[in-house]
Amino acid sequence: MNETNNNKDSSLLAAVDLGSNSFHMVVAKVEHGEVRPLESFADRVQLAAGMKDGMLSEEAVARGLDCLRRFRQALDSYKPGAVRIVGTNALRAAKNGSQFRRAAADIMGQMVEVIPGREEARLVYLGVAHTLADDDYARLVVDIGGGSTEFIIGERFEARLMESLHMGCVSYSDRYFAGGVINRKNFESAYLAASSEVSYICREYCERGWSNAVGSSGTLRAIEGVIVAHGWATAGISAENLHKLRDVVLKHKTFESLADLPGLGEKRRDVFAAGVAITCAFFDALEIDVMHTSTGAVREGVIYDLIGRQSHEDVRERTVNALMQRYGIDETRARHVEDMALQLFDMVRQTWTLTPGDRDLLSWASRLHEIGMAVSHTQFHKHGQYLVTNSDLQGFSRIEQAELALLVRSHRRKFPVAELAAGVGTMRPSLERLSLLLRLAVLFKFVVPMEETTCFVLEVDNKKRLKLLFPRGWLQHHPLTRVALEQEEALLAKAGYTLTTGYQPRSESS
Numbered sequence: 001m002n003e004t005n006n007n008k009d010s011s012l013l014a015a016v017d018l019g020s021n022s023f024h025m026v027v028a029k030v031e032h033g034e035v036r037p038l039e040s041f042a043d044r045v046q047l048a049a050g051m052k053d054g055m056l057s058e059e060a061v062a063r064g065l066d067c068l069r070r071f072r073q074a075l076d077s078y079k080p081g082a083v084r085i086v087g088t089n090a091l092r093a094a095k096n097g098s099q100f101r102r103a104a105a106d107i108m109g110q111m112v113e114v115i116p117g118r119e120e121a122r123l124v125y126l127g128v129a130h131t132l133a134d135d136d137y138a139r140l141v142v143d144i145g146g147g148s149t150e151f152i153i154g155e156r157f158e159a160r161l162m163e164s165l166h167m168g169c170v171s172y173s174d175r176y177f178a179g180g181v182i183n184r185k186n187f188e189s190a191y192l193a194a195s196s197e198v199s200y201i202c203r204e205y206c207e208r209g210w211s212n213a214v215g216s217s218g219t220l221r222a223i224e225g226v227i228v229a230h231g232w233a234t235a236g237i238s239a240e241n242l243h244k245l246r247d248v249v250l251k252h253k254t255f256e257s258l259a260d261l262p263g264l265g266e267k268r269r270d271v272f273a274a275g276v277a278i279t280c281a282f283f284d285a286l287e288i289d290v291m292h293t294s295t296g297a298v299r300e301g302v303i304y305d306l307i308g309r310q311s312h313e314d315v316r317e318r319t320v321n322a323l324m325q326r327y328g329i330d331e332t333r334a335r336h337v338e339d340m341a342l343q344l345f346d347m348v349r350q351t352w353t354l355t356p357g358d359r360d361l362l363s364w365a366s367r368l369h370e371i372g373m374a375v376s377h378t379q380f381h382k383h384g385q386y387l388v389t390n391s392d393l394q395g396f397s398r399i400e401q402a403e404l405a406l407l408v409r410s411h412r413r414k415f416p417v418a419e420l421a422a423g424v425g426t427m428r429p430s431l432e433r434l435s436l437l438l439r440l441a442v443l444f445k446f447v448v449p450m451e452e453t454t455c456f457v458l459e460v461d462n463k464k465r466l467k468l469l470f471p472r473g474w475l476q477h478h479p480l481t482r483v484a485l486e487q488e489e490a491l492l493a494k495a496g497y498t499l500t501t502g503y504q505p506r507s508e509s510s
Contacts, residue, residue: 010081012038015302016071018104018112020048020090020146021170021271022218023067026299027078034322035130035303036392039074043067044267048090048147048170056094064100068107075108084302086123087114089147089168117164120298121150125159127300128216133316133396137211140286143297144219144278146170146271151201151282153210161208165197169219172274180255182273187250190274194281202285213291219275221293222268229263237291239283242276249276316400319393320364327374327387329367333445338366341441347458352433361400362434365407366441372408385409403427410435411442415495436466436497443484457504464497469504 011031017024025041045064050057075083085104091097091114101112115123124143132139134156143150147168153161176190215221215237223245224237230248232241249272252258258269268275282288324331341362345354372384388405396404406423410416420432440458457469468485475482489499 008079008081012078012080013303013306014075014078014080014083015299015306016068016083016085016108017297017299017302018047018064018085018087018091019298020088020148020168021046022146023047023064023071024297024299025071025074026303027074027080028303030307032322032325033318035300035307036322039078041071041074043070046146046170048093048168049174051090051094051171051174054093054095056090056096056100061096061100061103065103065107068104072108082306083108083110084306085110085112086120086298086302087112088120088298089117089145089164089166092117093147117148117150118162120145120148121152121162121164122159123298123301123305124150124216124296125152125154125162125301126157126304127296127298127302128214128294129154129157129296130300130304131294131296132214138209140205140210140213140288141294142213142215142217142220142282142291144169144215144217144275149197149278149282151205153205153208161205163201165201167194167197167278169271169275169278172278173271176277177255177273180270182249182252182254182257184250187246187273187277190277191281194278195285198282198285205286213288215291215293216295216297218268219271220279220291221295222264222272223276223279224293225265226261226263235292237279237283237293239289242280242283246276246280249273316360316364316393316396319396320367323371323388323391323393324367327371329370329373334367334370337369337438337441337445338363340444341366341437344437344440344458348433348437348460351460351462352430354430354433358428358430358434361403361407361428362437365404365411365434365438368404369408369411369438369442381409381412399427403431406431407435407438411438413491415439415491415497417495436492439488439492440466440468443481443488446480447478466492466497466499468499468501470501472503472506475501 011029012027013030014025014027021044023043023045026037027039028035028037045060045067047056047060047064049060085108087101091101094100097114101114104112125141128141136155138153138155141152141154145168147170148164149167151163151165152159172190176186176193220237224235227233227237227241227245228235232244255270258264258272264272324334342359345359345362368388369384370380371387372380372382375383385405385408388408389401393401402423406416406419409419420435423431455471455474459467459469485501492499
């Protein structure tokens, strides 16, 4: 970039991925340890299309440089403090890649890095890992690019096993589906070639093993989209549905005829058959039953690499803490409510058969329960639900995000029985009980803890009955809390719950 450092925003980062099929750029802002995407650009350049004798075609080079001129305009507008541009398989393989890189650097004012296949794999994994919950399970990540496919096994934010194989949707489309013709013979040729590539890594990867598989590329998301559009599943790619899709693709004779395939965008038609063949090959070779997809990719990995993230914290934890700071939540009061909620949780965990995942969700909802105050005090619980529902919460699935938003909504006033009931079958069965615990915890937010242990005890059963036991005289000395409890009794009664209070039994020494 040509601007001086004084004109740059150090909190802004930009990553540019010059892929063999598409060029991507993301501009993100780092706030309170959270990476928040501001703009995302994509252009189907197909840099690898038409390569002959290892040379990028003049048409592909022209498409690529035109795309970069558009990217440069956006960078000049944002003035990010750091920019990294990486090139992948097409630029690794092209004999005239250096000429393209020089022309690209002149346009962007920034050096283009051609990264090795395993480095590309590491960045793919880093980008994917930051979109998923941070757990201790090993995961397999696969990214089908235009000229190569990356396979990574990792845990948390660390890639443990990485490989980049020479097979991609653009290169295989050119090689095995020449002229846009689809038939069983050329599909089988692509499948066998991909199977041969995967055979080199099959033993090592299967011996290491993984708990779940994740696909990160546009090709795999397109395959998922067609499967969903056919009504075979609501999400993900199963081996069974993948083979159904293969049979559907083979009923078409040309790329153009794929236009009638539900869920397939026009830009994916001429690489879709090759992508399906590659996917069938590695599904069969690695014996994958189900694969979910992620929006994370190389460009997101580059962003996290730029900021040198080394922490292994749960990405959802970081997301919640960033929301607290962004919306100015009173951290002392939020943490007090969280402490109360978790103490209540521990009291009833066994009776209500609650899980560690339930505890995490209650913890996050406790910290965010007043987020709606950033909009207005009036109906702030409803404003809070809107903010949580419509924010970009990295690490949370759509269902988890909806659950978190509903807990924030349900922490005060009318108990949202209808909304909770509407989530039955998709949301966790314990959500209603977590709502009750958060509501009770909020009632004690004006009680300053004077001792290390909680003064009250919560008893519950499985018949919608709750009882709070206090030391004698405690409620009389806390009139605000006593009135709040009386009001809560009435609100919960309308929802079919019985909330009562009583005294703790006297100890034998008293």
